[in-house]
Amino acid sequence: MGNPQQNYSYRDRINLSAGDEFPVYSADYIGTKKLVLRYQLQLFVNKTWKNFHFSPYLTAAAGWLAMPDEKLLKTNVNTKIGIGVLINNPFLVFNRIQISFTYYPKVPFDNNSLFDFNSNRNNLLPMNGFTTDIPHFVNFGN
Secondary structure, three states, rough: OOOOOOOOHHHHHHEEEHHHHHHHHOOOOOOEEEEEEEEEEEEEOOOEEEEEEEEEEEEEEEEEEOOOOOHHOOOOOEEEEEEEEEEEEOOOOEEEEEEEEEEEOOOOOOOEEEEOOOOOOOOOOOOHHHHOOOOOOOOOOO
C-alpha cells in the first residue's frame, strides 16, 4: 500500500511495468497504491517427442493502481491473458525453449489492445528443480 505520506515525489510512485507484471505498460503510469493478482496453470505432459518434454501453461493477471485520493479497487482493472509452452530437452546445450503469447485488452494512455510475443517468462517454477515424470510421492527418508 505504500507510505501514508500525502506529499509523494515522482520517485516514490509505484507502477505496473515490472517484468513479471505488465511489462508493456509505460513506466509513467504511476500511483501510490497497487494490487496485482496473478494466476498460472502449468501442465506437465508425460509424453516425449525425440527427447523433448512439453509443458504448456496459461497465465492471467489483474492489477489495480491508484493515487492517494482514489480507492484502490474502484480504479480501472488492468488485465492480461497469456498462453505458452516450455520445451525442455536435457540432452542439448540450450535445453530450455519458451514460447508465449500475451494479450492485453486495454493498455493505459492509448486505450488500445496489444498482443505481445515471448515477453511472458515462466520463472515461477524452474524446470531444473523438477522432472517431467508422472506425478508421485517423494520419500524424504523419514
